Amino acid sequence: MSQSHKKPLIELRSSPHLRPQLRQTPSVDSIMRNVVLALLPICAFAVYRFGISALALILTVLAACLLTEALFNKLGKRPGSLNDYSAVITALLLALTLPPGFPLWMGAVAGFIAIALGKAMFGGLGYNLFNPALVGRAFAQAAFPGAITSWTPAGVEGRFVEFIPSTLTLPFTKPPEVADWVNQVAVDGFSGATPLALQKFAGEMTAAGELFTGMVAGSLGETSALLILLCGLYLIARRMMDWRIPVGILGSAALVGGLFYLIDPTQYPDPIFILFSGGLMLGAMFMASDMVASPVTPLGVWVYAILIGVLTVMIRLFAGLPEGVMYAILLGNAAAPLIEQLTQPRAYGHKRSKQRKEQA
Amino acid sequence: MGLLSWFRPAAPRHGIHADDHKADTCGLAIRRLPFAPRLIVPLAQHVGAPSRPIVRIGQEVLRGECIAEAGGHVSVAQHAPASGTVEAIELRQMARGDVGQAIVIRVNQADSQQAIGLPQDLAGLSREELLALIQQSGMVGLGGAAFPTHVKLDIKPETPIDTLLVNGCECEPYLTCDHRVMLEYSEHLLQGIDLALRITGAGKAIIGIEDNKPDAIAKLQGLIPAASPIQVRAVPSFYPQGAEKVLLRTLLGREVPSGGLMSQVGATMQNVGTLAAIGRLLPRGESLIERVVTVAGPGVERPGNYIIPIGTPVGFVLEQVGFHGKTTELVLGGPMMGQSLANLEAPIGKGSSGLLVMDEAAIQQEQRKSYPCIKCGECVRACPLHLNPKELGLLAAKREYALMAERFHLNDCFECGCCTLVCPSAIPLVQHFRIAKAVNRERAA
Ligand code: SF4
Ligand code: SF4
Numbered sequence: 001m002s003q004s005h006k007k008p009l010i011e012l013r014s015s016p017h018l019r020p021q022l023r024q025t026p027s028v029d030s031i032m033r034n035v036v037l038a039l040l041p042i043c044a045f046a047v048y049r050f051g052i053s054a055l056a057l058i059l060t061v062l063a064a065c066l067l068t069e070a071l072f073n074k075l076g077k078r079p080g081s082l083n084d085y086s087a088v089i090t091a092l093l094l095a096l097t098l099p100p101g102f103p104l105w106m107g108a109v110a111g112f113i114a115i116a117l118g119k120a121m122f123g124g125l126g127y128n129l130f131n132p133a134l135v136g137r138a139f140a141q142a143a144f145p146g147a148i149t150s151w152t153p154a155g156v157e158g159r160f161v162e163f164i165p166s167t168l169t170l171p172f173t174k175p176p177e178v179a180d181w182v183n184q185v186a187v188d189g190f191s192g193a194t195p196l197a198l199q200k201f202a203g204e205m206t207a208a209g210e211l212f213t214g215m216v217a218g219s220l221g222e223t224s225a226l227l228i229l230l231c232g233l234y235l236i237a238r239r240m241m242d243w244r245i246p247v248g249i250l251g252s253a254a255l256v257g258g259l260f261y262l263i264d265p266t267q268y269p270d271p272i273f274i275l276f277s278g279g280l281m282l283g284a285m286f287m288a289s290d291m292v293a294s295p296v297t298p299l300g301v302w303v304y305a306i307l308i309g310v311l312t313v314m315i316r317l318f319a320g321l322p323e324g325v326m327y328a329i330l331l332g333n334a335a336a337p338l339i340e341q342l343t344q345p346r347a348y349g350h351k352r353s354k355q356r357k358e359q360a
Numbered sequence: 361m362g363l364l365s366w367f368r369p370a371a372p373r374h375g376i377h378a379d380d381h382k383a384d385t386c387g388l389a390i391r392r393l394p395f396a397p398r399l400i401v402p403l404a405q406h407v408g409a410p411s412r413p414i415v416r417i418g419q420e421v422l423r424g425e426c427i428a429e430a431g432g433h434v435s436v437a438q439h440a441p442a443s444g445t446v447e448a449i450e451l452r453q454m455a456r457g458d459v460g461q462a463i464v465i466r467v468n469q470a471d472s473q474q475a476i477g478l479p480q481d482l483a484g485l486s487r488e489e490l491l492a493l494i495q496q497s498g499m500v501g502l503g504g505a506a507f508p509t510h511v512k513l514d515i516k517p518e519t520p521i522d523t524l525l526v527n528g529c530e531c532e533p534y535l536t537c538d539h540r541v542m543l544e545y546s547e548h549l550l551q552g553i554d555l556a557l558r559i560t561g562a563g564k565a566i567i568g569i570e571d572n573k574p575d576a577i578a579k580l581q582g583l584i585p586a587a588s589p590i591q592v593r594a595v596p597s598f599y600p601q602g603a604e605k606v607l608l609r610t611l612l613g614r615e616v617p618s619g620g621l622m623s624q625v626g627a628t629m630q631n632v633g634t635l636a637a638i639g640r641l642l643p644r645g646e647s648l649i650e651r652v653v654t655v656a657g658p659g660v661e662r663p664g665n666y667i668i669p670i671g672t673p674v675g676f677v678l679e680q681v682g683f684h685g686k687t688t689e690l691v692l693g694g695p696m697m698g699q700s701l702a703n704l705e706a707p708i709g710k711g712s713s714g715l716l717v718m719d720e721a722a723i724q725q726e727q728r729k730s731y732p733c734i735k736c737g738e739c740v741r742a743c744p745l746h747l748n749p750k751e752l753g754l755l756a757a758k759r760e761y762a763l764m765a766e767r768f769h770l771n772d773c774f775e776c777g778c779c780t781l782v783c784p785s786a787i788p789l790v791q792h793f794r795i796a797k798a799v800n801r802e803r804a805a
Contacts, residue, residue: 011689012457012702014791016777017718018378018533018695025738028731028784084731126732126785242737296737296750347769348605348745349618 031240032085038231039092039286045227046220050100050152051159053167054220058095060104064111065091072120086125090114093133093286096221097279097326098140101152101164105171110140130333131290134326141326147175151218218278225276232285241289244298248305249284249312250275256313268317280312283325293333300336300343307339308332374744375598375606376778378533378696380572385656386536388664390544393680395442395467399671400452401427403461405709406500407507408434413463419446424475424647426496427463436498436508438463439647441669443471455674455692455709457702465671477646482555490559490642497641498648498710503527503538503602503631504693506711509638512630515560515623524562525611525629526553528569528576529595529602532694535714537652538632540665542569542576545636546583552630552639553590560628564589567632568611570597599696600776604629606744618772633713653677653708657691659684659717668708674715675704683717691716696777731785739779739789745772749779749789756792761799770796 026034047055069087094114098107114136122128140148152164166175221228235241257274274280288294288308295304308328315324404410411428421427421440428438444467452462482490495510515521526549530538542549553565569577571594580592595601595610605616607629614625622628637648649670656663661682668677674690690701692712708715739749747769755764764770770793779789 012700013689014700014794015691015698015775016696016781016790017689017691017698017700017716018781025782026784027729027786028734029729031736031784124732126734291734291736294735296735296740296748298741301737344748345740345746347618347747347772348609349615349620349772350769 026238026240029084032089034235034238034240035089035286036085036092038235039089039096041231042096042221042224042227042282043092045224046096046100049159050164050220051162053159053164054100056104056163056167057098057100057102057107057220058092061095061098061107061111062088062091064108065094065115068112068115068120072116072124076120076124084125087115087119090119090132090136093131093282094136096282097133097137097219099148099151099219101150101166101175102140102147103144103166103169103175105169106140106144106147109143110136113139126292128292129337130330131287131293134287134330134333137326138330150175221282222279225281228281228285241285242291242294242301244301245289245294245305246284248302249288249309250280252306252309253280253284253313256310257317260313260317274313274316278316278323279325283312283329284308288329288332290333293336295336295340295343297340297343297345299345300339303339303343304332304336307335374742374746375600375776376742376781377598378781380533380597381656382534382536382539382572384663385534385654385665386539386573388540390540390652390665390667392667393669393672393677395469395473395669396672396676397467397469398447398673399441399444399465399467399669400673400705400707401438401441401463401465401671402452402454402707402709403428403431403438403463405438405506405670405711406436407505408432408436408511410461411435411438413449413461415446415449415463417446417448420444421446421465422476423471423473424477424649426647427465430495434508434511436500436510437496437647439498439649440465441649441671442467443473444468452707453703453705455699455701455703455706455712462671462707475646475649477641477644479643480645482643487559487561490555493642494638497638497646499634499638499641500648500710501631502633502637502651502710502713504697504711504713506709509630509634512628513556513559515562515628517561519623521560521562521623521626521628522564523612523627524553524556524560524565525608525627526565526567526632526635527602527604527607527629528567528573528632529597529607530573531570531597531599531602532696532698532714533599534656534716535654535694536656537654537665537713539573539576541633541636541652542573543579545640546579548639549580549632549636550583550590550639551643552635552637555638555642556630556635557589562628564591566590566611567592568595568601568607569593570595570601572597599778600744603744603774603776605774618769648710651708651710651712653712654714655681655717656714657716657718659686659719670710671707673705673707674701677708677715678704678717684719686719689718691718696781697775730787733783733785733787736784738782738784742778742782744776744778745769745774747773749773749793752796753779753787753789753792756789756796761796762803764793764796765800770800773797 065087114132118132118135119128169175236243254271258271260268261270311328312324409431412431413428415427423443425440427440444465447466448464451459454460491510499509500506653668691698752768777790
């Protein structure tokens with residue numbers, strides 16, 4: 001008992017005295033690290049399809065997000081939160097929703113907005129109401145409506161040595177039209193439209209196989225449903241993501257979509273197309289499942305997921321916006337606190353009706 | 361472990377699966393520890409009024425002799441755990457670091473240490489007589505609560521109960537004393553249950569045992585005759601299956617009303633250790649002067665279950681079992697709800713089910729950084745009572761203690777610690793809740 005003068009022989013703590021086991025309770029940084037890990041193959045695939053433009057865009061958004069996070073940490077005198085990887089996730093997700101030829105400076109602005117408005121304003125990690133990446137994306141949609149709908153084809157020859165012309169647009173200038181460039185490089189018949197737009201505005205269907213493997217036009221990460229599915233399954237298998245959210249969203253979207261398809265197969269797309277086109281897969285797997293902006297009650301999670309699934313299909317089919325999933329998730333985020341309040345499980349030893357009254 | 365440890369095992373619907381660390385001790389027969397030179401018998405080692413000493417300083421006492429009488433209805437008598445001389449009746453350091461009155465006995469090691477007691481025939485005794493005997497024997501809940509047993513068994517005829525539940529879950533990691541008691545004192549346990557059935561008037565008894573103790577389940581099932589009102593039921597193993605409220609729900613599908621008592625829904629619960637002690641001591645006319653304690657943890661050289669006289673200083677126990685110098689934390693009770701020990705002179709009490717010695721490795725396994733709540737809902741899924749620790753935690757951070765009690769059932773929380781253990785942000789949730797409750801109590805007073 002004499003050997004330890006520097007440290008007391010016994011320490012006092014309040015229970016529980018058991019240390020958490022990493023296996024059962026991963027810490028925040030290990031969860032976040034794994035989400036990043038799961039997003040990396042999707043990013044790599046985007047670079048493979050779209051070349052250095054995609055790589056430059058991802059890196060730019062990443063830099064913008066990290067710098068913004070660091071800036072607000074400094075302003076708010078918060079301890080560094082860069083090492084929790086949450087800003088990295090926001091950056092990667094945001095980049096994946098942008099078109100490959102998106103001007104880099106616009107990407108930087110979107111990244112700044114995502115962190116500043118989407119997260120820091122609410123108080124940082126854990127306090128945000130909406131998924132920050134989607135806030136950035138919604139901002140880009142409103143501020144740069146032209147650039148965010150300029151699609152370029154995947155798999156262009158020379159994509160690893162040459163930038164898409166619009167990528168290097170000088171800050172605060174209008175990007176050049178990519179149509180001419182597209183015509184030069186494109187395999188015949190590329191209209192610069194995504195499968196969703198093709199279906200919606202031209203009544204043309206893209207084969208499910210192409211959707212599945214991602215060799216179609218679209219934003220960086222929206223297009224390989226298979227890869228997104230696999231990466232999402234990794235997180236689910238490690239129990240770092242709530243499986244109910246993707247299952248609920250995809251299930252309800254397929255169901256509602258299928259219903260319309262049954263009513264009129266000529267006018268509405270089939271459910272397979274709904275599932276594998278656009279940002280639905282990425283949104284369902286990686287954006288709606290953002291823990292901070294989704295409800296925590298088991299029942300509430302289902303309500304939230306089904307709401308997003310149904311809204312996505314409704315917006316896609318009946319509004320002038322093919323990319324419904326983004327708005328659906330933002331609406332779902334907005335409704336999450338209410339959903340959570342209404343789905344509080346009945347506490348042990350309380351009667352449900354009484355509890356409701358208490359809460360009201 | 362390899363790949364397996366890479367995937368997280370499925371968690372139970374509510375509660376947690378922690379590594380149970382029971383393998384070290386659950387296969388070892390119960391052994392006896394020698395008497396310490398001095399025993400410190402606290403007068404308030406149970407819930408309720410402290411006992412009143414009835415011995416003088418310098419008086420010779422015999423092992424099992426009554427040395428303090430019950431200080432009220434919710435109180436029990438105390439008995440000398442060893443023959444010797446009353447050396448002092450004074451304030452002594454207790455487990456929490458607080459001080460309390462205790463009778464200090466200098467043990468006469470030369471004595472035969474035969475416990476005194478007159479065998480008695482219990483067959484003709486009335487309910488009230490049996491309850492009085494139990495109170496006089498110093499019996500309290502041995503599962504850790506240390507609530508006087510005669511009060512809990514005193515079921516009023518106006519509110520009859522149908523079932524006596526017997527808690528053999530022992531869901532706390534490390535602890536195996538109940539497990540060993542079920543194996544080695546099975547007959548005493550069944551006698552104790554018979555007595556408790558007589559006293560409470562319950563029609564049947566159910567022994568709930570976690571399914572990670574198949575040997576205990578088989579042993580008891582083999583001893584119970586076909587027509588007996590006692591049945592054994594295997595229940596899923598998770599923490600806190602052995603919490604009264606949780607086990608009641610598991611076994612009978614009933615819930616204790618918020619702020620109420622289990623007898624309101626027609627049941628009462630006793631720990632296997634308590635009933636085994638009643639079944640063993642009452643017919644012999646002996647009293648509660650020793651108990652089985654699990655001594656375990658990474659810092660212990662000879663872990664096991666030991667019969668330890670009440671009042672044995674913790675330091676003496678550690679000397680006997682051997683411990684490593686790297687010890688950093690001592691816990692009285694289980695690792696989830698037990699008490700961090702402040703002092704090696706603190707005595708083993710009637711409610712001490714375990715003595716755990718944690719070493720540096722176990723403590724520093726991971727000093728986690730605390731993050732803001734990321735609303736992952738792990739705590740909500742883990743809370744066995746379906747409370748909302750997430751909301752409680754957010755309110756606690758704003759010191760909205762009154763609101764926590766009003767809207768989120770703070771007072772129903774029994775501090776099992778599941779929420780703290782699963783929180784990936786390493787927020788000390790249950791610790792916050794204890795503070796909140798204490799502040800609320802103070803404000804109310
Ligand atoms: S400590 Fe309280 S709030 Fe936390 S899990 Fe246990 S009962 Fe629920
Ligand atoms: S477990 Fe921790 S981080 Fe997750 S919701 Fe509960 S308090 Fe928040």
